[in-house]
Every structure is written in structure tokens, then in C-alpha cells.
Amino acid sequence: MNKAVFFWSTWALLSVYLVILAGAVVRMTGSGMGCPDWPKCFGYLIPPTERSQLDWQPDKSYKKGNVIILDNTLQVAIQTFESGDTIDLKNWEVYTKHDYTTFNATHTWVEFINRLLGAISGLIVLGLFVRSLWWIRKQPLLPIFSFFAVVGMGVQAWLGKTVVDSNLLPSKISLHMIMALLIVSVLLFVRAKSHGKQLKQPSKNLLMLIVGSFVLTLIQFGLGVDVRQFIDYQIKQAGSNAPQLWLDRPEISFYIHRSLSLAVVVLSVWIYKLVVKERLTQKYIQFIIGCILVEIILGILMYYVDFPWGTQPLHLLIAALLFSAQLYWLLRIKLKSYDLSI
Numbered sequence: 646m647n648k649a650v651f652f653w654s655t656w657a658l659l660s661v662y663l664v665i666l667a668g669a670v671v672r673m674t675g676s677g678m679g680c681p682d683w684p685k686c687f688g689y690l691i692p693p694t695e696r697s698q699l700d701w702q703p704d705k706s707y708k709k710g711n712v713i714i715l716d717n718t719l720q721v722a723i724q725t726f727e728s729g730d731t732i733d734l735k736n737w738e739v740y741t742k743h744d745y746t747t748f749n750a751t752h753t754w755v756e757f758i759n760r761l762l763g764a765i766s767g768l769i770v771l772g773l774f775v776r777s778l779w780w781i782r783k784q785p786l787l788p789i790f791s792f793f794a795v796v797g798m799g800v801q802a803w804l805g806k807t808v809v810d811s812n813l814l815p816s817k818i819s820l821h822m823i824m825a826l827l828i829v830s831v832l833l834f835v836r837a838k839s840h841g842k843q844l845k846q847p848s849k850n851l852l853m854l855i856v857g858s859f860v861l862t863l864i865q866f867g868l869g870v871d872v873r874q875f876i877d878y879q880i881k882q883a884g885s886n887a888p889q890l891w892l893d894r895p896e897i898s899f900y901i902h903r904s905l906s907l908a909v910v911v912l913s914v915w916i917y918k919l920v921v922k923e924r925l926t927q928k929y930i931q932f933i934i935g936c937i938l939v940e941i942i943l944g945i946l947m948y949y950v951d952f953p954w955g956t957q958p959l960h961l962l963i964a965a966l967l968f969s970a971q972l973y974w975l976l977r978i979k980l981k982s983y984d985l986s987i
């Protein structure tokens with residue numbers, strides 16, 4: 646095992662799951678526009694805590710990019726300057742990417758913490774890349790894939806900006822989520838590759854079933870994302886305080902999403918039986934079945950008990966863990982020991 650890269654990739658993965666959870670909490674609390682600009686928050690590295698800090702103030706030194714709220718518009722300082730006794734509009738320009746001008750300190754700080762965690766996670770992924778460079782000759786796939794992860798984090802940050810610029814367009818949020826899964830996939834590859842030891846091979850039938858259940862999870866993911874987009878629109882129409890209306894008349898994708906879970910359970914139990922029969926390690930399938938059961942309980946709570954607090958972020962996090970466990974298991978089965986391949 647390549648201990649150093651294994652260690653760094655484990656921490657990189659944990660940090661990305663934390664960012665996924667934080668992003669889901671941002672959505673649950675409706676904090677997505679807590680910082681109307683990007684990458685700074687109202688033009689500051691540390692965001693304001695009170696609405697009055699965003700009023701124009703006399704004799705204050707403003708830096709380029711600082712934001713104030715004036716007559717229901719966001720105004721951005723076009724240069725660094727000292728404000729006098731009265732406001733000089735020549736120093737300001739209207740922010741035109743969207744017209745969202747509400748300030749809510751909780752939303753701002755929830756979004757700010759999400760961005761902070763994203764930045765910390767980016768640094769850990771960068772650390773993984775630097776550490777993997779030690780292995781550029783012996784195991785070039787490690788630095789190459791770690792580099793993909795660094796690029797992925799950069800693209801993800803940019804996608805985060807497009808989400809804010811679009812005032813939280815549901816399709817942009819989905820793209821942001823898909824990118825998170827791509828990053829997770831690349832990191833899982835690095836972790837599996839740095840482990841170095843291939844798992845005992847399952848029979849062809851069992852391998853096909855494991856691949857099939859992974860594909861089924863991907864379909865569940867796609868349907869789930871569609872359900873989430875629908876709910877995002879419902880929240881805009883019915884309001885965030887009326888969860889009983891969000892799935893009042895769901896689209897067909899919701900019913901398929903709900904029913905397909907049964908197929909996922911049946912397939913996983915079948916896989917479990919074969920794993921026991923073929924005397925393979927049981928930890929992956931046990932974890933996978935655990936995730937599926939928790940996922941179904943959370944889904945039932947959301948639908949029948951009107952989205953109790955925390956169920957939405959947890960449903961997403963567990964789905965990401967389920968995806969990861971299935972992909973990692975397949976990688977550990979398929980990736981040859983590193984001393985045998987490049």
C-alpha cells in the first residue's frame with residue numbers, strides 16, 4: 646500500500662463529503678443567495694453580520710468590490726476610495742448579474758461556511774496532488790488522477806459561481822452536484838489505486854450483478870435529481886414554509902424513484918447471498934445495504950411526514966456514500982495491484 650497517498654486521498658474524500666453535506670444544508674435552509682457575489686461575500690473576505698453594515702456610510706474606506714445595498718439595488722465599489730459626507734454614485738456601479746438584494750445574517754454565514762469548507766477541501770486535494778508527485782515514476786496514474794481532482798475542484802468552484810449568478814437555477818444546482826460526484830469518483834480511483842492490493846475475484850455472474858446494481862443506483866440518482874429540481878420549483882411557488890405542498894402532485898419521476906428502491910433492495914440482498922456463498926469480504930455489501938435502508942427510511946419520511954428537519958441533506962449525503970461504496974468496491978475488484986500495472 647502507498648500509505649501517504651492513501652492517507653491524503655481518504656482525507657480529501659472526507660472533506661468533499663463534508664462540502665456536499667454543507668451544500669445540502671445551504672439548500673435546506675434556503676441560504677444559497679446568502680452571499681450574492683462570488684468568490685467574496687458582499688465583497689468581503691469575512692462577511693457582514695448586520696444589515697446596517699451594508700448601508701452606505703460616510704468617511705469610510707471602501708475597497709474595490711465592496712457591496713452596499715441602496716434603494717433595493719446592490720451597488721459595487723468600482724475602485725478603492727474614502728467616502729466623504731455624501732454618496733458619490735460615480736464610485737459605484739449596479740450589480741447586474743441578478744437582482745437579489747435581501748440580507749439575512751444566518752443565510753450569509755451558512756453560505757460563507759460552505760465556501761470556507763470548499764476552500765479547505767480544495768487545499769487538501771492540492772496536498773494530495775503534491776504528495777502524489779513523489780510517485781510520478783513508479784505510479785504515474787496517482788499524480789495524473791490527483792491532478793484531475795485539483796482541476797475538478799477548480800471547475801466546481803466556478804460552477805458554484807454560475808449557481809449564484811443564476812439566482813439558484815435548479816438545473817445549475819444539479820450540474821454542481823454531478824461535478825461533485827465526478828470529483829468523488831476520481832478520488833476513489835486514487836484511493837483504490839494507492840491501496841495496491843486487488844480483492845479476491847467474484848464469479849462473472851456476481852460481478853455482473855454488482856455492475857447492474859451500480860447502474861441502478863445511477864438511475865436512482867438521475868431520478869432523484871429530477872425530483873429535487875421539481876421540489877426546487879415547488880418551493881419557489883408554494884414557499885419554503887409549506888413542505889406539505891412540495892410533493893402534493895408529484896411528477897411520474899417521483900413514483901419511479903420511490904418504486905425502483907424496491908428493485909435496488911432485492912438486487913442487493915441477492916448480491917449479499919452470493920458474496921456469502923463465494924466467501925468474499927462482506928463489508929462492502931453490508932455497508933451498501935445499510936445505506937439503501939437508511940435512504941429509503943429518509944425518503945419515506947420526506948414524502949409521508951413532510952420533510953422533517955435534516956432529512957434532505959442526509960438523503961443526499963447517504964446517496965453519495967452509497968454511490969462511493971459501490972464504485973470503490975468495483976475499483977478494488979478491477980484495479981490490478983500497482984506493482985503489476987503502471
Ligand code: HEM
Nearest residue numbers: 865866869870873876903906940941944945947957961964
Ligand atoms: C436506493 C434508494 C434511493 C436513492 C439512491 C435515492 C437518491 C436520491 C438522490 C441522489 C436525490 C437527489 C438529492 C439532491 O439532489 O439533493 C434524491 C432526492 C429525493 N428522493 Fe431519493 N433516493 C432513494 C430512495 C427514495 C425513496 C424510497 C423515496 C421516497 C419514498 C425518495 C424520495 C426522494 C425525494 C422526496 C427527493 C427530493 C429531496 C430533496 O428535495 O432534497 N428517495 N434521492
